[in-house]
Amino acid sequence: MKRCVYINDDDLSHDIYCDNRISNRKYTVWNFLPKNLWEQFSRFMNQYFLLIACLQLWSLITPVNPASTWGPLILIFAVSATKEAWDDYNRYLSDKKANEKEVWAVRHGVKKHIQAQDIHVGNIVWLRENDEVPCDLVLIGTSDPQGLCYVETAALDGETDLKTRVIPSACMGIDFDLLHKVKGLIECPEPDKDIRRFDANLRLFPPFLDNDVCPITIKNTLLQSCYLRNTEWACGVAVYTGNETKLGMTRGVPEPKLTAVDAMIDKLTGAIFVFQLVVVMVLGVAGNIWKDTEARKLWYVEYPTKGPWYELLVIPLRFELLCSIMIPISIKVSLDLVKGLYAKFIDWDNKMVDQETSTPAHAANTAISEDLGQVEYILTDKTGTLTENQMIFKRCCISGTFYGNEIGDALKDEDLVNAVATRSPDVIHFLTVMAICNTVVPIQRQNGTILYKAQSQDEEALVHAAAGLHMVFVKKNGNVLDINFNASVIQYEVLDTLEFTSDRKRMSVVVKDCQSGKLFLLSKGADEAILPCASTGQQTRTFSEAVEQYSQLGLRTLCLAWRELEEDEYQEWSLMFKEANSALVDRDWRIAEVCQRLEHHLQILGVAAIEDRLQDGVPETIETLRKAGINFWMLTGDKQNTAIQIALSCNFVSPEPKGQLLLINGKTGDEVRQSLERVLLTMRITSSEPKDVAFVIDGWALEIALKHHHKAFMELALLSKTAICCRVTPSQKAQLVELLKSCEYRTLAIGDGGNDVRMIQQAHIGVGISGREGLQAARAADYSIGKFRFLKRLILVHGRYSYNRTAFLSQYSFYKSLLICFIQIFFSLISGVSGTSLFNSVSLMAYNVFYTSVPVLVNVLDKDLSERTVMQHPQILFYCQAGRLLNPSTFAGWFGRSLFHAIVVFVICIHSYAFEKSEMEELSMVVLSGCIWLQAFVVALETNSFTILQHLAIWGNLVAFYVINWIVSALPSSGMYTIMFRLCRQPSYWITMFLIVVAGMGPVLALKYFRYTYRPSKINILRQAERLGGPILSLGNIEPQSRAFEKEVSPLSISQPKSRSPVYEPLLSDSPNAIRRSFGPGAPFDFFQSQSRLSSSYARNCKDN
Amino acid sequence: MSSGEGSSQPSSKKSRQPKYSRFTQQELPACKPILTPGLVVTTFILVGVIFIPIGLLSLSASERVVEIVDRYDEDCIPSDQEKTAFIQSDKTNKTCVRSLTVPKKMQHPVYIYYQLDNFYQNHRRYVKSRSDKQLRNPENEDLTSPCEPEARVDNKPIVPCGLVAWSLFNDTYGFSVSGMNLSVNKKDIAWDSDKNYKFGSKVYPKNFQQGSLIGGGKLDEKIPLSEQEDLLVWMRTAALPSFRKLYGRIEQDLEANETITVVIQNNYNAYAFGGKKKLVLSTTTWIGGKNSFLGLGYITIGGLCLFIATTFIVMYLIKPRPYGDPSYLSWNRNPPGN
DSSP states (O other): OEEEEEETOTTHHHHHSOOSOOOOOSOOTTTHHHHHHHHHTTSHHHHHHHHHHHHTTOTTTOSSOTHHHHHHHHHHHHHHHHHHHHHHHHHHHHHHHHHTOEEEEEETTEEEEEEGGGOOTTOEEEEETTOBOOSEEEEEEESSTTSEEEEEOHHHHOOOSEEEEEOOGGGTTOOGGGGGGOOEEEEEEOOOSOTTOOOEEEEEOTTSSOSOOEEEOGGGEEOTTOEEESOSEEEEEEEEOGGGSHHHHHOSOOOOOOOHHHHHHHHHHHHHHHHHHHHHHHHHHHHHHHHHHTGGGOGGGOOOSSOOTTHHHHHHHHHHHHHGGGSOTHHHHHHHHHHHHHHHHHHHOGGGOBTTTTBOOEESOTTOHHHHTTOOEEEEOSTTTTEEEEEEEEEEEETTEEESTTTSOGGGOHHHHHHHHTTOHHHHHHHHHHHHSSOOEEEEOTTSOEEEEOSSHHHHHHHHHHHHTTEEEEEEETTEEEEEETTEEEEEEEEEEEOOOTTTOEEEEEEEETTTOOEEEEEEEOHHHHGGGBOTTOOOHHHHHHHHHHHHTTOEEEEEEEEEEOHHHHHHHHHHHHHHHTOSSSHHHHHHHHHHHHSOSBEEEEEEEEEEEEOTTHHHHHHHHHHTTOEEEEEOSSOHHHHHHHHHHTTSSOOGGGEEEEEEOOSSHHHHHHHHHHHHHHHHHHTTTTOEEEEEEEHHHHHHHHHHOHHHHHHHHHHOSEEEEESOOHHHHHHHHHHHHHTTOOEEEEEOSGGGHHHHHHSSEEEEEOBTTBSHHHHHSSEEESSTTHHHHIIIIIIHHHHHHHHHHHHHHHHHHHHHHHHHHHHHHTTTTSOOOSSOHHHHHHIIIIITHHHHHGGGGOOSSOHHHHHHOGGGGHHHHTTOSSSHHHHHHHHHHHHHHHHHHHHHHHHHTOBTTOBHHHHHHHHHHHHHHHHHHHHHHHOSSEEHHHHHHHHHHHHHHHHHHHHHHHOTTSTTTTHHHHHHHOHHHHHHHHHHHHHHHHHHHHHHHHHHHHSOOHHHHHHHHHHHOSOOOSSOOOOOOOOHHHHOOSOOOSOOOOOOOSEEOSOSTTOGGGOOOOSOTTSOOOHHHHHHHHHHHHHHHHHHO | OOOGGGGGHHHHHHHOOOOOOTTTTTOOOEEOOOOOHHHHHHHHHHHHHHHHHHHHHHHHHHHHOOEEEEEOTTTTSOTTSOHHHHHHOSSSOOEEEEEEEOOSOBOSOEEEEEEEESOOTTOHHHHTOOOHHHHHOGGGTTOOGGGTTSSEETTEEOBSOSHHHHTOOOOEEEEEETTEEEOEEOTTOSOHHIIIIISOTTOOOBSTTOSSSOOSOOOOTTSOGGGOHHHHHHHSOBSSSSEEEEEEEEOSOBOTTOEEEEEEEOOOOOTTTTOEEEEEEEOOBTTBSSOOHHHHHHHHHHHHHHHHHHHHHHHHHHSOOOTTOGGGGOSSSSOTTO
């Protein structure tokens, strides 16, 4: 499908495509109510409550006033509808602002001020510096003589650097005065959301130039919501407008994520629903039987001998309504409230503020905090996530000479400085490639310094380093680059740029030396992308050894190469390149193929090594989280050795005797299969030992494994706690997340760059690091944090507390509604199974919505263990991971407790309020106060830490209950006029209350104490230990350590065997950075592997059940 | 991908550092009680020690109550007659004389109750069949819709309408001791709130018991509802199928071994549904009427608490368990597979 845009044509374009009216609104004034209601009622819980509320309108069957259900229901709906409406209104306002913004556009051949919403496809739009781009434009002119302009795309992809955009070659040189008269045709694809691609063709109509088709790429476009910078003006043709722009297409609400806890609550709700149906059926049948056998004898009830046809249904339906409170209507509201608060706690947390950039943590998704406590797998990106993504050029190897090995910084290496001074040709070439072979934009600042704007941190590091070695990249003037070398200016003209793609893994430029007129191809890239292209005569062994050595140090390496080009060769190739560039189909592939034709017979100049420092606290964080039973997978685009080194230095895998790395590699299906099988075999054997086994796989093998050996790889994924996947593409990252999800693991993906977005969106929890690669990941993520080390706190503190609190809150919500429901059922047994409600409507409503909700909401402040203890004993997270605090068996405990308490309350009340005291209203209030007293003590017993707020809520609520009921009792019009005053004057009322409390809580307390003391969980022990004070255990306190690379000066032996045995045995046995354990040598510390194994085996068990 | 509106957020977020407060940092000072043996055992002992005396006190109060219960429904029917037919007939003589012996001295006031067993005043159809608005205000006479099937007769509203009023209990009792009539005080047997508010002083019975079916007692149409205290007492529906309602008070002491003669007008039909009718004379104490449940409950629960406390002490002595013992913290032992 293609879209044809006729430039500046006022007739044709109008009808076909939409105008530029942006609408992010979900609703209109008219469809708001029906649409919103429809959305809300698509949830099962809401359907259920609506059904109940409707049934209650039938006065024959309703036990209470329908208002008691309609009130809360309408309230809940109104609250969420208001929230939606408010959000939508704000969206409308911002849309309106954007739509009514004035822009310059050409109308009927005249430049006019029009509103942004009136732009149509094909219109020419003028922009001035710092204007926001109103729709997707194809550039046709700029103020820059070279046809360049700069845009900031932060709103689109989060990257804050400036990007250059250039006008298509066909539009080059059109006079400013003629621009608004340009006519032509742009063929472009239908709108899509890929902001990195735009493959189109432009053909201008005469009199503008010839009829040649001119290719247009993303480089020729200005996308909506970008800002024009450093350019006086620019103009372009609108190709996509309104909601059809690239940005508009990417909009849309991501699918809501459902936490494991939510899923469990849904399941339990389902179980309670079934239970409710059973109860209703049994009571309904019993009620009908009782009615026919007994009730007809009761003359005072006057049952008609023949009822209507639905007579048999009446009693079951009454019980359905009576039991409907079993599913608490308040649970959704309470959960939403507390989840909002969990998210706020994350936002507020001072300990998660990155002090360097003062970025606080942010929870974009407020609904999934509990899942943080249940994470089993963390998939992490390397660059920028584990490391700082602050690249510094450290060492290099130029034609066999190593620089920077002694002092760790090549820039300070005397030899190199001398070599530069003596103009050693290899070194000069090396520096030239460093300075030119890139897409960096130098910006002269007021004070004379030069600011480099680069898309890649590596390039920036290289250019900086070159500048440090007197090869200063001063100015970029269109295609002409000014290089200042030792005070003389050298000019190069960039003829073509062979861009970097993750598939090609290298980039090249073709430049012309403006003095000599010679053509050069300058290339840089990964070793395996460059070294094979070396000219046949050249020895590349030194370089691959250098690469090997550098990557063992955890440095990123880039190979630099060059070649002089013949004029003919270049001309011939240039044609092909142009053709490939204008291809509409498979353009990427064709360009890559054409590039391949030029990038051969390269003369390798050397290897540059760039350091990317580990972030603060990464090893400790990973160690702690691994102790907590969380498994780590590292997914990186980097090469294997670098990845392994980083993995070792940040405690990803243990060093030798305990750790073992298994390599999976191979280029063909068979090789991969064999290697996979060997690794699996080793895994199966070692899985019974307390060994730390990790597998390493690269992108190529992964591709094959995922495609052809999915099952084997799945088994491997199940067996292996740690994995290092190198050279993986963004989509493979997402695939791996999907794989782990399909094994029913809770996954957390953390990353910082655009290439992590898919993985972040795919995972149960996506965490973005608001880092140097822009905010793209942080925006797509559910949580954004400033530094990797905050992950520890996010999971262990916030995740764990959230899980614990929600577990209690949800089960308690069921407990209290079951309690009141059981009492209703018991009462119906002594009221002729006729479905009489013991409680009046007001009490029932207030019980659910008010009396029992407030104390438990304050539970969001509850902390079972102090943050310090949790950090010291991260293993405790296991209870959350395995779902030990909220599962069918704990729920059964709460169910039993509510049954027991219902019996206690009911039996005591009907016996102490028997005979002359058995008045309906009185008994109802006695029973209700009994429930309120009990629930206050239940909450108190289950609360681990009492802050002043909790005391206020629990005991204040009890007082509030009496105050409210006294007020209601003082109103003559209420049904319970004077009841509460009467009761409070009776000693027997208070005696009954105390009896209920002690009889109800005594056994619970005794049982709890028994469990606490004689069958303690680890949480209990730690609480006890915490109470005793002092150092809790001698087991490792993890102290922060200084970074690895700064301490190490001596290079490692490069004699790492290249044995491709499946078991990569001599892993770092002699590596100094291997000994990075923080515990003393004598500490018995093998528990975390076994623990994690236990936990996962437990998790398996749970899932099997 | 997030939408465009968020574009200005990152910059504003940076400037907005979270403010420090103990609440936002979740650092409010908290007390963390834990279940130490001392705490738990002390609690149980304390509860036991408090509960047993209260139980004894309540029990003795309940024991002090002198209560005479006399079931008369069976004895007041000639054994040769069909019970329901007898009670429904207008012509039969339903007077019945019973004599009760006072077991212990009963101090005034002696409360007279009638007790009905197996009478479901809490049946849904019954409970709902009343119109509180009509009872309160003469203008609401026509608000009889909840009262079905006793709402109207010949399309005129019944006041008071509904099954509850319609089934008004109508046995009467006359008391005498050795030939001397005991006066029964029937004033103030209903709740003040009912007399002053729930039942209007200007609402007079109308069309009551005029239908084809006659339920229970009739009402004097000249007396406003608020003064028909028997009705008020009856209309306070009982929550249990076995209940007592106040009939009146005897404002004089009854000596031990005195014989009270009760003349009962046995009008109320409890036979049709197998109900029992009892006459109860009872004194009262601070805890109310005779009800040993609370006393026994307190003693039992108190005893159990002491028992539990003892058990825990013994367990503690036999098998002391150090708290927070790191040796139990080994993550390897007791595999958490249970």
